[in-house]
Amino acid sequence: MHQLSWLEAVVIGALQGVAELFPVSSLGHSVLLPAVIGGSWAQDLDVGAPESPYLAFIVGLHVATALALLVFFWRDWVRIIRGLVTSVVRREIVNSEQRLAWLLVLGTIPVGVVGLLLEHTFRTVLSRPVPTAIFLVLNGVILLGAEVLRRRAVDALPAGQGPSGPAPQRGGVDQAAATVTLRVGAETTTADSTAGEAADRRLAAMPVLRAVGIGTAQIAALCPGISRSGVTMATGLLRGLSHEDAARFSFLLSTPVILAAGVLKLGDLAGPLGDGVRPQILVGSVLSFVGAYLSVRFLTRYFENRSLRPFGIYCIAVGTACLIWFGIR
Template sequence: MHQLSWLEAIVIGALQGVAELFPVSSLGHSVLLPAVIGGSWAQDLDVSAPESPYLAFIVGLHVATALALIVFFWRDWVRIVRGLVTSIVRREVKTSEQRLGWLLVLGTIPVGIVGLLLEHTFRTVLSRPVPTAVFLVINGLVLLGAEALRRRATARVPATEPVPAPAGGRGDADPASPTVTLRVGDATATMADASDDRLGRMPALRAVGIGAAQITALCPGISRSGVTMATGLLRGLSHEDAARFSFLLSTPVILAAGVLKLGDLAGPLGDGVRPQILVGSLLSFVGAYLSVRFLTRYFENRSLRPFGVYCIVVGAACLVWFGIR
């Protein structure tokens, strides 16, 4: 049985943490990079192989990525979980936290069901270099197409409108306490509250549609964050709110995908590679945290277009490489 080298663990661990949140498909890169390098990398890092230790390794990376998202958005998740609990106890859905919590639950259901039923089929049949490269090109076209369609539809589908923070909350606009006096942390929290309020106004069917877009990410090369952001943009969200909703929506999915397969780490697949899994997971955690920190700022005033171009160029280059090799 092929094992994982320390170099493979370090490279793939760091790559997973970054690529999972960038709209470029972490699974796609985890399939393509070993195939391009070839040799022992292609043999050791074959995600479609049923008995490969690479599967246990990927499980650890997914859990680490989800934990990084939880750490970064911990204040948001405290509010969301509190909103869900109070909603159940009081049998009401009134506050923005309650509404957003239920929208995230509803948006997670479609991909959860399909993932449980078809994840193995998607992975073993499609997680091969050529189909993955094709899907990466498609992912790039989706990102560019969403940006183009959104520009055309701006007049017909209004973008998310900013709303004031709830009265009495952290974002009160009291003349005696102007916004410029807020600390950076307070300003960030106020922006998060305003974003949650805007997202909480979404109709349930719109949230389910955005969440269902994650199903396509079961195909290696299709980015989970990319397709959810693209769908959000087409449904009238701003880049900032689309990114925020995408990251919140993906957290339980990524965590569940890892937790459901934690048995692989404790079983035979994890034998001999647990130290590499630990190092790779640590790098994945750091990479994911830095990535989400960067992307939440990036999408305040920038688009998906650079990532779309990147996916098309890399996917096409891989197809050429596989064709001539």
Template sequence: MSDLTWLEAIVIGGLQGVAELFPVSSLGHSVLLPAVVGGSWARDLDVGAPESPYLAFIVGLHVATAIALVIYFWRDWVRIVRGLVTSIVRREVADPDQRLAWLLVLATIPVGIAGLALEHTFRTVLSKPIPTAAFLVLNGVLLLVGDHLRRRATGTQAPTTASPPVPATATTVDRETDKAIDRRLAALPVGRAVLIGAAQIAALAPGVSRSGAAMVAGLARGLDHAEAARFSFLLATPVILAAGVLKIGDLTGPLGDGIRPQILVGSLLSGIGAYLSVRFLTRYFQTRSLRPFGIYCIVAGTACLAWFTLS
């Protein structure tokens, strides 16, 4: 009998794709939803179990999410990778694309090292319902604090950006707007960019959002919402892809036996969800803030704490 039902694969696959890029923690939701539903869901979808087939499923979802990000930002990644290659070949950092490429490389190193060293420990020790719910509340508080710091710094109640908002009916983000944001990101001091990237380490704790942590760090370091969101999405692509690729053995090995069709369907939904999410959020943060997500995390995390404590 399969350890992962089709319904579980469909629900968690779609949830992962959306929650990975929304600043609400996909890992936190992957822990909390099965625990709230209980029964076979709590047994089949235990991310803290060391040999759970759920781990192979999560690998597939991460790879699909990263592929969706590459597809959405493919023009930007071609430009950034070209900048990195020309910088190495010519031994220079002479234009914004070259500098942005190196900033992304350097900003990814801290979370890469921390993930290799601590991911297993954090997952097996902290990926329990009550700690995860508490971290989700903390994530919400951090989002509200980051948003407050940004508003106080600008003296406004809403995000401000030098880039014009993208019309809601547009099918793609304006390329010139993207390039203008990238030029501003490329001007970040190295230390500031690395600090923003290192903030993603907080997401090793289930319930803390990777994109949310990076955005809050970016807002605290002078970026506006659109810039912070774009930098967090660009940072997320290599991190999520590496997390999936490094654990591809779980997917191809014994843990994936018997559930690969479910992994395929869940991954497809995760990729679609991620693509639609990044498309929506890129536009959303042109004019909107982190506040609704912070309130959601506090309410959802508090409700889960009450549920697990009282039930």
């Protein structure tokens, strides 16, 4: 049985942490990079092989990525969990915390059910280099298409109107609602907390069907090469969200999905598939955690005033280049 080298663990661990949250498909890159390099990489890092330690390795990386999201959005998750608990105990949905919690639950159910039923089929049938490269190109088309359609929708609105009403500042919240309170002479600031609460209130105001539709889009990410964050952001943009709010909702939606997918397969790490590669899994997971944390920190700021276009162009270029490489090699 093939093992994982330290170099493979370091490269894939760092790649997973970054690519999972950037709208470029971490699974797609995990399939394509070994295929492009070839040799022992293609043998060791075959996610579709049932006896490969690579699957156990990917499980560890997913758990690390989810933990990074939990750490970054810990304030949001405290509010969300509190809202869910109080909603169940009191049998009510009366505030934004409770409503956002249920929107995330309902938005997660479709991909959870389909993932449990078809994940193995998707992985073993589609996780090959050529289909993955094709899906990566399609992912780029989705990102660019969403930007074009959203721009047309915005241009068609009366002057001063945003996709969902009067043109907002910073993704839909009036600047006065996001007033930053600073403590003079102190190192602490409530800026991030205030902005996060305002963003959560905007997301909680979404209609239920809109939230479920955005969450359902994650099913497409079972195809290697289709990005979970990319397809949910694209759907969010088409459903009237700003880039900033679409990214935030995507990250919140993906956290329980990524964590559950990893936890359900943690047994692989303790079983034969984890034998001989647990140290590499640990190192790769640490790098994945760091990469994911830095990525989400960057992307939440990036999407305050930027678009998906660069990522769409990247996916089309890389996917096309891989198809050419596989064709001439």
